[in-house]
Amino acid sequence: MNNLAKWLTLVLIVLTTPARAALDIVITEGVDAARPIAVVPFVWQGQGPAPAPASISDVVASDLSRSGTFKTLDVRALPQSTISSVNGFTAQNWANVEAEALVVGTVKPYGADQYLVSFELIDLVKAQLQAGKGPQNNNELLLESRETVISANQFRQYSHRISDIVYEKLTGIRGAFLTRIAYVVVKQGQKAPYHLMIADYDGYNEQMLLRSPEPLMSPTWSPDGRRLAYVSFENRKAEIFVQDIYSQTRTLVSSFDGINGAPAFSPDGKKLAVTLSKDGQPEIYVVDIATKATRRITEHYAIDTEPSWFPDGKSILFTSERGGKPQLYRVSLDTNKVSRMTFEGEWNLGGSISPDGRSMIFVNRTNGKFHIARMDLATRFMQVLSSTQLDESPSVAPNGTMVIYGTTHQGKQVLAAVSMDGRFKARLPVGQGEVKSPAWSPFL
């Protein structure tokens, strides 16, 4: 019975996910650990049918389910599925509903191409506790209440904003629903098979930023979410470009002999840590984007690559083969002193530090299998998070709750996500081509 319920919840999530998404998310694990929440369909208060994109509550429900933290109840099972505010809420009807809160709201016309959206977050736990104590003031149950005027093309964006507010109110953690992902799609057989794409975090509003006959690699976001750095082989060699995602301006930042790879913006956005092999072996350098001045950081005959900044900008995490096999090391930019970070497993590589500075996310190879792993920097405890195949390119959400990464599913490269505790797992399949190298944007 419990299994059936889980299965039904899964089916519901899949069914309520609109089919036109470029990346339909399939939640593969972790629904049972999620906290139940009710999202009541927002009530349309205009003349005639509601505008097509006005399904704000669908977006909010999908967002909350995809966070891994919440699962939304089936609308048909809600005791009051047509209420639009706390005024219509009757606590007695909800006495047996297992959920901690509910979201209600309305949409109404507000001048030409404008809409007034209001929503309320109702504390169901408090309502159930007080239900036996006679009449009460419903307004005391409000956790949040807001009203905003938006234009027709802002429905999805504002829906994500509502999700962010609800998520933060209930968890204390900032929501990361109003974010984007950048990734590479390879469509073999096309004249220019390599595509650099960006989309909303949920796969909507997919846009092509660049298309090339030669490989594109390693997209990474500037801290202001306005530029992407990436590697392009368009001139039959590896070169690093920075591209403004709004103006489309491209700047060639690094084109030395040999490898120009693995770009990573410094926390202040002014520099790139990169891998260059111009002086022999692949080494870590820091390039000033404006002046193009380079500073060499590492010096070793083994491979050094995949630099990633610590949040304070004072040291860099990188992959090195100096111990014989690829492992993660930290180098201080003040002293150039190097210390080894990982010892467990055969290989540890492709690392980055979570935004709170407490965890390290990386690719771990154990018994020949490649998985995404997390290490607590204080305790040095390592946990393997993913259970998919050939996992690579992990990128942490700006609120540090989720990791998106590249994996292989049924012989195709696809994107997948796993929560920082490893309990929630989801897959983001696409229709055509191989999808890889995801990069989660900062907060927008």
Add this chain to the structure above:
Amino acid sequence: MDLNKLFKAMLVAVPLMALGACSSTSDSETDANGSMSGTGSEYGNGGIETGGVAPVLSSAEQQRLKEQELRRQNIIYFDFDRSEVQSENAEIIQAHGNYLVEHPNVRVLIEGHADERGTPEYNIALGERRAKAIAKYLQGMGVQPSQMSIVSYGEEKPLDYSRNDTGFAKNRRGVLVY
């Protein structure tokens, strides 16, 4: 004119005979086909069958022909996470090396590739190390550094997408491109 027609007829007839032999299960016909296609590919003349006696070749000429044949192979395979040139590949690289030494104006691009295991940027580094190992070998034979350039594609251009051990082995390679 008539001779021309005869040639055209042969151009059609010879491949047809080869096709017929292919679909046959008879041992003798398969043998005939085998020797025919062997002749065709060895002299590289587009499927025309010619008769004649084997030329008397000096050992230098024989070596030259052998190397010409070896140079058709432009892919050198590597072991997992390794970048040493294996002895079974040395003959191929030597054939290219001798040719490049004899033709100092010819330039070659050495591509390094990796299989899909590991991270993309680590594989770029690994691919470069493979390409450099080939370049070093060629340089040891006397090929000028100015004749060679290197590019590593890491795991970005696999030959085989099956993602099993056989596929991985095909993707771990260096490629000599003239």
